[in-house]
Amino acid sequence: MRRLVFLMPLIVIVALVGTLAWPILEGRDPRQLPSVLLDKPIPAFELPGLMSGGPGLASAVFTGPDRLGKPALLNVFASWCAPCRLEIPRLAGLAAEGVAVYGLAYKDDPAATLGFLEQLGNPYHRIGVDRDGRVAIDFGVYGVPETYVIDAEGRIRHRHVGEITDQVARETLVPLLESLTR
């Protein structure tokens, strides 16, 4: 009994450190923030397209009465962002498999975005131009690229921060999109 009392401080400290270190040991990257909007409808927005007069992108595409009716990806990208360049082929691959891929051009000159897409190919069904980054702030974007999985009702179901690698596409995005389609 006495010995237990002497061990108490050690036990308390181990328990405390264990509790605090648990998320790190579990392999959670502290820089990957969960989206606050998870399972909530996407914020309302209406953005112009790349070409003046051309079609833009509005939240109604995902939430309005004429909505898609199937899950979609919304990819926040910019021509000045290197990982965005790398993930374009993966987005193109997903689009080729029938996934609806939309783009949000974050704080980018439309001319630069057009050049970027001309060079790498355009995987996006439609693009909205967010020049001042306000729509991105409504989404809680804190860096590019970010990719949102939006379900058929227009709710955000997942946010991926950073490049979409083959592994992310195969192990996270595709299974999630499939489960949402069913």
Add this chain to the structure above:
Amino acid sequence: MIRALVFLMIVLATPVLAVQPDEVLSDAALEARARTLSTGLRCLVCQNQSIDDSNAELARDLRLLVRERLLAGDTDQQVLDYLVERYGTYVLLEPPKSNSTLILWYAPVVLLGLGAVAVGIVLSRRRALPGAAPLNAEERARVDALLAEDDSDDAANHGEERRS
């Protein structure tokens, strides 16, 4: 001459601020509120800096946003709520007192309290010990016998005996 120049440069030097002149509001009271709010908001790109300190593009956008909300007549709390709605409580440098952050806020106080109690108990026990009574003849004889014993004897055994 050079000394005077160096002195002047030191005196006139101002700290490098992330807040750019074109961001500053003309209303000094609003600007002061914006600065106070900014120092409590996390820059999500550089994570351990406030948006007031950070040169990141997003930090600048958020500073402008804070000022815009203040100009629109928001209270300080409304501005904070607006950002928390988008970025979560993570955007606040000082975590709010909620169930999940109780341990952050109160663990140090609780540990300090427990330490104080432990020290208190140990000290009061030490004081409660009876003063060393002089040995009687029998005890003295036993101590002498023990001291005279061969050193090769198991020390641990003695330890046990003495304690009991």
